[in-house]
Amino acid sequence: MEEVLLPIPKIQKIILNNEHIEMMLEETRKTYPKEACGVILGLFEGETAKAQEVVFTKNVAESSVSFVIDVEELYRILVQAEGEGKEMIGIFHSHPTIAKPSSADKPFMEINPVVWVIFGTLSDRIDMAAYQWFENVIHPVEIVVEH
Ligand SMILES: [Zn+2]
Structure with missing residues (x-):
């Protein structure tokens, strides 16, 4: 049977x-003032994205106020994830400013309509928020923390 890739629903x-x-707090602190980045692996269950693993990646951006995940590194992560029955449900990165998508993020959010988890570092506080591009609108995604 042929595998059919379904579009990602509104999460x-x-x-x-x-x-x-x-782990994401630690990576954000460690990388500051540069942007930390990574991939969140897990499963989509209806309108919920359930994380199983966060894999940090090198930021190969030339600018310190953006992030670019190395394509080959991403490919290796995704091949391994597929073998483990996981999919990329989210992309993590941090900002040296607020936890909102920047204008530079938006085109990439459209190409990768997974959940974008952003950690913002304003003053000495770290904020987190999540968003998704769906039907040409960026909407907030609730972050639920399981203990
Ligand atoms: Zn950003």
Whole structure:
């Protein structure tokens, strides 16, 4: 039977656990003021994205206020994820500013309509938020933290 790729539905929430959050906080702090980035692997279940693993990737952007995931690194991660029955449900990156998609993020959100988890670092606080591009609109996705 042929495998059919279904479009990603509108996602209302992403479920992450404490460990995922701690890892992303750590990566954000470590990389600051450059942007940290990574891929969130897991499963889509209806309108929910359930995270199983966060894999950080090198930021190969030349600018310090953007991020670019190395294509070959991404390919290796996705091949391994497929072998483990996981899919890319989200993209993580951090901002040296607020946790909102930048104008540079928007075209990439359209190409990759998974859940975009953004950590913002304003003053000494780190905020997190999630968004998805769906039908030409960027809408917020609720972050649910499982303990
Ligand atoms: Zn961004």
